[in-house]
Amino acid sequence: MPQTTPKKYSKGLMWFRRDLRLADNAALFHALKNCHHVVCVFVFDTDILDSLPKFDRRVVFIHESLTDLNRQLAATHPGDPPALLTLHGPSNPSVAKLAQTLGAQAVFANRDDEPQAVLRDAQTLGDLAHAGIMLHTFKDQCVFERSEVLTQAERPFGVFTPYKNAWLKKLEPYYLQAYNTMAVANALMPASQLPDAAQAHARITPLAEMGFDWMDLPAQHITPGTTGARVLLQDFVERIGKYKDTRDFPAVKGPSYLSVHLRFGTVSIREVARLAFAQHASGDIGASTWLSELIWRDFYMQVLHHHPRVVDHAFKPEYDAIKWESGAHAKSMFKAWCDGQTGYPLVDAAMHQINQTGYMHNRLRMVVASFLTKDLGLDWRWGEAYFAQHLIDFDLSANNGGWQWASSSGCDAQPYFRIFNPITQSEKFDSQGKFIRRYLPQLADLSDKAIHAPWLANPIELLSAGVQLGETYPMPIVDHAQARATTLARYAVVKKS
Ligand SMILES: Cc1cc2nc3c(=O)[nH]c(=O)nc-3n(C[C@H](O)[C@H](O)[C@H](O)COP(=O)(O)OP(=O)(O)OC[C@H]3O[C@@H](n4cnc5c(N)ncnc54)[C@H](O)[C@@H]3O)c2cc1C
CATH class of the missing domain: 1.25.40.80 (Serine Threonine Protein Phosphatase 5, Tetratricopeptide repeat)
Known part of the structure; x- marks a missing residue:
């Protein structure tokens, strides 16, 4: 007779966070392996959601992905299907309360090392311990x-x-x-067996109920x-x-x-x-x-x-001595950058890409980050925060790493004297201006040569392409050569320290 390891718990709660899949999911596998019955939950955490605008692609992405997950859960036992429970509230104490309502002896989750998540999990661990419930976490991301x-x-x-x-x-x-979750999926508890007090949560909370707008992600080429x-x-x-x-x-x-x-x-x-x-x-x-x-x-x-201090500080402490531009002029430069109105077509097209789609190509992330810090002399944290708000793939570690790389303050960053030239970057990586034309149709009729720096174009070419600088497209808000010299002077504090 084949030996099976005895299960540790009669009931467990699987808490999904940034691991919205059934297949090859470490925490889910361990929950199913160690518990006779497993209930799955996702928390629409108001500690996070309350700071977001009502139109947020990420919330919709999560919502649609949960719907997909719920369908897959149901398909494991079509006769008496399990369901994904969702809660709308702060994770603490919602998860611990639900675990108690269910009579679960353990909660299973995959680890998340973002400082806010670490704090949340420490609090949840405390709440659960208080109720005599275990929290087991796993590497998965x-x-x-x-x-x-x-x-x-x-x-x-x-x-x-x-x-x-x-x-x-x-x-x-x-x-x-891969963790073979399907092999142990029979431990998923059918929704019909949930206690009455939990039945109301056996649905995906509608977006509108949480104050968010729906949007058609596939129409934006995002497939959740x-x-x-x-x-x-x-x-x-x-x-x-x-x-x-x-x-x-x-x-x-x-x-x-x-x-x-x-x-x-x-x-x-x-x-x-x-x-x-x-x-x-x-x-x-x-x-x-x-x-x-x-x-x-x-x-x-x-x-x-x-090094969780990188969230607010330069990885290399001496870079915190840099004096970034400030005041009304700096704010107006920042606004021009955010709005794709710098007068540098590749930078502007990239900013239109993030604003319209929530995605930006990696090369362009490097170009616009270099432009913000080294052409405009603005604090990398401003750009980092803008990306954090707008990127659908926003990930604190990669975003912080990318911004600190571009501003040279990060670990293994590019040297401070390496300053991307936004025109040569454009000529090299979008030589025919195809990307620029996609996001800046007002420049579409410029030649492949002129499109990278319209202000250098022959006035007759501008006229025939219908480009009026300062009207249909801005003049450059900084002179790159001058900005480069200012940046080298600004970064001199790093050499001195
Ligand atoms: C200023 C700046 C900010 C960035 N912010 C983010 C962010 O918030 N979230 C994010 O996922 N990536 C970020 N990146 C890294 C990179 O730009 C994106 O991961 C990539 O553009 C995503 O597109 P892709 O999936 O087609 O990438 P691919 O080129 O197909 O790469 C595959 C995967 O590798 C990972 N990856 C790729 N490049 C990096 C990198 N430099 N650092 C860490 N992981 C990487 C991503 O998970 C990516 O999906 C940032 C880069 C910079 C320069």
Whole structure:
């Protein structure tokens, strides 16, 4: 007779957060394996939601992904289906209260190392402990977390390349194995067996009830849920070999566009890393480059874990001495940047991309971040906060890492004297102006040469293209050469310290 490990608990609660999938979910697998009956819950946490505008793509993405998850849950037992419970309120004490209502002995969740989440989980742990309920957490959102990859001196890495080498050295098939949740799915508790007090939560709280507007995400080319992630992944698998050559050109379909799915866990990091690693091991340079990006993701997560002060401070403390521009002029420069009105077409087209779609191509994130900090002399935290508000894939660790990289204050950042020229970046990465034309149709009739810097164009060309500088398109708000000199002077405090 095959031996089965006895289950530890009669009832468990699976708390979904940024892991909105059934398949290959670490916490869910352990819940199902260790409990006779498992109830699933997601909290629309008012501590987070209350600060968001009523029109927020991320909330809609989560909502649609939960609907998708609920369908998958129901499909595991069509006769007597389990349901996803949702709560609308602060996670503390809602989760502990629900666990008590259900009579659960343990709550299972995947770890989240963002400082606010760490605090939330510590409070929940306390509430649960008070009620005699266990909280079990698991690694799920990255391949290696926290202190799993350290230097030989057992210190966290501060430079990417040695981190990446150590990451690759540590990697064994074990770390990328999928958790077979389906094999233990019979422990999912049917909704019909929920206690009466929990029945009301067995539905996905409608957006309107929470004060949010619905929007048609697929119409904006955003495909929520694991179903959406699968479509993107299948499409990318066909192109991964070309990733290295195509990833830097915003008008080309080069990257995977999976960031929002990795953010909310509608795709498993183990699955995508397994796929990338297999092709990397067979010598595919495109896959190796993509795998590196996934390793950057782990890298920035461990930076945030070991150095949570980066949320407000420069990773390199001497960079906090930099005097950024301030006052009314700085604010008006910032507004022009946010609105895509700087007069530099690639920067403006990129800002229109984030404003219209909630996504921005990686090359452009670097260009606009460099422009904000090194052309406009504005504090990287202003740009970081704007991205945090507008990016559908906003992830504190990657966003903070990206901004500190661009402003040179981060760990393994670009040197401060490396200042992107927004015109040459445009000529190199959008040479035919295809991306610019997509987001700035008022410049569409300029030649491929003139489109990168319209103010340098021949007045006759501007006239025939219907471009009136200062009217249909702004004059540049700064002179790049002058700004460069000012920035080098501004960053001199770093050299002195
Ligand atoms: C200023 C700035 C801000 C950024 N903010 C975010 C953010 O909030 N959320 C976010 O996910 N990424 C952020 N990035 C990293 C990167 O730009 C995006 O991950 C990428 O553009 C997402 O598109 P993709 O999924 O098509 O990426 P792909 O090129 O297909 O890359 C695959 C995955 O690798 C990860 N990845 C790629 N590049 C990085 C990187 N530099 N750092 C960490 N992870 C990376 C992402 O999860 C991405 O989905 C930022 C970069 C910069 C320069």
